[in-house]
Amino acid sequence: MNFQFTEEQLMIQQAARDYAQRELIKDVLERDEKALYPTEHVKNLAELGFLGMLVSEKWDGGGMDTVSYVLAMEEISKVDASVSVIMSVNNSLVCYGLEKFGNDAQREKYLRPLARGEKIGAFLLSEPEAGSDATKQRTTAVDMGDYYLLNGTKNWITNGNTASTYLVIAHTHPEKGHRGINVFIVERHSEGITVGPHENKMGMRSSDTHSVMFNDVKVPKENRIGEDGFGFKFAMKTLEGGRIGIASQALGIASGALELATKYAKERKAFGTEIINHQAIAFKLADMAVKVENARNLCLKAAWLKDQGQAYGTASAMAKMYAADIAMEVTTEAVQIHGGYGYVKEYHVERLMREAKLTQIYEGTSEVQKIIISRSLME
Amino acid sequence: MKILVCLSNVPDTTTKIKLSGDQSALDMAGVQWVINPWDELALTRALDLKEKSEGKIDTITVITVGESLTEPTIRKALAVGADDAVRINLNPTDDYEVASNIAAWVKNNPYDIILSGIESSDFNGSAVGGMLAEFLKIPSVSSVSFLDMEGDKPLMKREIPGGTETIRVPMPFVAIVQKGIALDPRIPAMRGIMMARKKELTVVEPTGEGAKSTYIGFAMPKAKAKVKMIDAENAGQLITLLHEEAKVI
Numbered sequence A: 001m002n003f004q005f006t007e008e009q010l011m012i013q014q015a016a017r018d019y020a021q022r023e024l025i026k027d028v029l030e031r032d033e034k035a036l037y038p039t040e041h042v043k044n045l046a047e048l049g050f051l052g053m054l055v056s057e058k059w060d061g062g063g064m065d066t067v068s069y070v071l072a073m074e075e076i077s078k079v080d081a082s083v084s085v086i087m088s089v090n091n092s093l094v095c096y097g098l099e100k101f102g103n104d105a106q107r108e109k110y111l112r113p114l115a116r117g118e119k120i121g122a123f124l125l126s127e128p129e130a131g132s133d134a135t136k137q138r139t140t141a142v143d144m145g146d147y148y149l150l151n152g153t154k155n156w157i158t159n160g161n162t163a164s165t166y167l168v169i170a171h172t173h174p175e176k177g178h179r180g181i182n183v184f185i186v187e188r189h190s191e192g193i194t195v196g197p198h199e200n201k202m203g204m205r206s207s208d209t210h211s212v213m214f215n216d217v218k219v220p221k222e223n224r225i226g227e228d229g230f231g232f233k234f235a236m237k238t239l240e241g242g243r244i245g246i247a248s249q250a251l252g253i254a255s256g257a258l259e260l261a262t263k264y265a266k267e268r269k270a271f272g273t274e275i276i277n278h279q280a281i282a283f284k285l286a287d288m289a290v291k292v293e294n295a296r297n298l299c300l301k302a303a304w305l306k307d308q309g310q311a312y313g314t315a316s317a318m319a320k321m322y323a324a325d326i327a328m329e330v331t332t333e334a335v336q337i338h339g340g341y342g343y344v345k346e347y348h349v350e351r352l353m354r355e356a357k358l359t360q361i362y363e364g365t366s367e368v369q370k371i372i373i374s375r376s377l378m379e
Numbered sequence B: 001m002k003i004l005v006c007l008s009n010v011p012d013t014t015t016k017i018k019l020s021g022d023q024s025a026l027d028m029a030g031v032q033w034v035i036n037p038w039d040e041l042a043l044t045r046a047l048d049l050k051e052k053s054e055g056k057i058d059t060i061t062v063i064t065v066g067e068s069l070t071e072p073t074i075r076k077a078l079a080v081g082a083d084d085a086v087r088i089n090l091n092p093t094d095d096y097e098v099a100s101n102i103a104a105w106v107k108n109n110p111y112d113i114i115l116s117g118i119e120s121s122d123f124n125g126s127a128v129g130g131m132l133a134e135f136l137k138i139p140s141v142s143s144v145s146f147l148d149m150e151g152d153k154p155l156m157k158r159e160i161p162g163g164t165e166t167i168r169v170p171m172p173f174v175a176i177v178q179k180g181i182a183l184d185p186r187i188p189a190m191r192g193i194m195m196a197r198k199k200e201l202t203v204v205e206p207t208g209e210g211a212k213s214t215y216i217g218f219a220m221p222k223a224k225a226k227v228k229m230i231d232a233e234n235a236g237q238l239i240t241l242l243h244e245e246a247k248v249i
């Protein structure tokens, strides 16, 4: 067993840390307050190669392993989870889905620009009435011979407005249940697509979340990914990897809060001493540190399994559930350690707490992760 | 045209300094190593110049006198864009040893411009650049805060009390650079990190002179005296304390 990172992994971690601590920090509060999309940062991160870091070099990606991805996601998320979710969706849902399950023509046309970060992708699974139970898709794609006709509404779509490439899950044969589901590559500016207003969110306010409506949208036949009926499996397989991204995001939110709380506890004085010298605070920090370390180990284990080509579905569900749950606990304690200062925006921890909440919800709620984990025990 | 940038491998600036048990050396266990900040700025400027030189600057080489533990730092320089690297395999003791060994390499591998940082953030000797120029018998300019090419002639500026000096010297020369030479150091891109693996890192054994100094011992600075805060309402207490505790009045 080897806990040593490679030189390259460390370099990527440092690069992500430098960008986050030097650049993202500058305007993160303002973007959160005004719900502004991080256009410049997305461009810069694309140039640095973060948006397609998991895609192989053959398809213009960074060719990095999943362990490096966890390290980078943690560093970016310590400062700004709105930015890291853009990176996560593009890398581990959209690019991964296309590279793993698309054909060469699809990869050539759609994956290359996404891997270079010139274009951004979105993953459209959730619907107003189909969240945790993703089999209840109402969006339909009717086979019209040389194209499919797409109709329906998708909800809560990250990158919903900024993405150029959508991966849309829809029913082609509702009577076949989840075996009648397919996934299609849909260009954002196709006729018949309406993007709803920007959701006014509690946290991650700088990422753009929208509903997307499809009204008789023509999707070329060649844009279906995989065999007929492959869509549900596609979504589940892709989310397995996506969860490593969100788990690392939750990890970063938690470790960012731990860093801030530790620093604050060493500076703030009460009753004649730095508050870290009060055991009640020191023990809180100790508990937080153990949780963060556990979450990091779960994330890295899942990433390592994926890099080794081994099954990682249960591991990524464990990482996602645990990291998200402790992110909520750790950020709440970080606010507590900051006292009144924790409750105002300048100190960042209240924002981290709002961001942590989302990690327990998207890409499968914590309850859904428990379903996945417990099912693996029943096997 | 070829540029050489001297890189020093230093502990991260946030490192807590610890001494070995007998105080004869620094305890480097667990230290995070980085490129000396001034050298990193020198490299950044060299890369900027190369990019806008339209091919006139052919290569940027980085050189470090250090053992293999310096390689991650060197590879970071390659990842941000240096073309190749040289490592002189020696854990140097003083500036003299560093400068002499870099000079020995440069004598057989000439460069047009040599950049060094004004000092390194670990031992702050501020001597390598000047010594290197002396060993090579070429001009050196210190405290350079601006470097540009006018055609193929380098132009430098340095801040002096009350103004700015503009300087031109014939190549080859050593520019000892300080803050202002470049803004922010670069962050390596994925592509650069991948390419760094394939770039040449030449390791040579030392052929220069040995150190002229030996370290006798290190001592930590005295801990700062404790500060006592007195409430504004009890200002009178200050006088009592100055008289009775500090015994200064």
Ligand SMILES: Cc1cc2nc3c(=O)[nH]c(=O)nc-3n(C[C@H](O)[C@H](O)[C@H](O)COP(=O)(O)OP(=O)(O)OC[C@H]3O[C@@H](n4cnc5c(N)ncnc54)[C@H](O)[C@@H]3O)c2cc1C
Binding pocket: A089, A122, A123, A124, A125, A126, A128, A129, A130, A131, A132, A133, A155, A156, A157, A158, A159, A201, A209, A358, A361, A362, A363, A364, A365, A366, A367, A368, A371
């Ligand atoms: C900001 C944001 C961004 C998002 N981005 C995307 C995106 O890019 N693409 C996308 O497709 N989706 C996205 N989502 C949607 C997200 O994945 C869903 O919200 C999530 O899967 C939960 O679905 P739901 O909201 O319909 O909740 P529901 O499924 O209605 O769940 C409600 C509650 O019931 C619980 N529950 C449901 N079923 C069970 C069960 N069997 N056992 C126990 N408890 C259960 C849930 O855990 C939850 O607590 C995003 C959501 C948000 C808020």
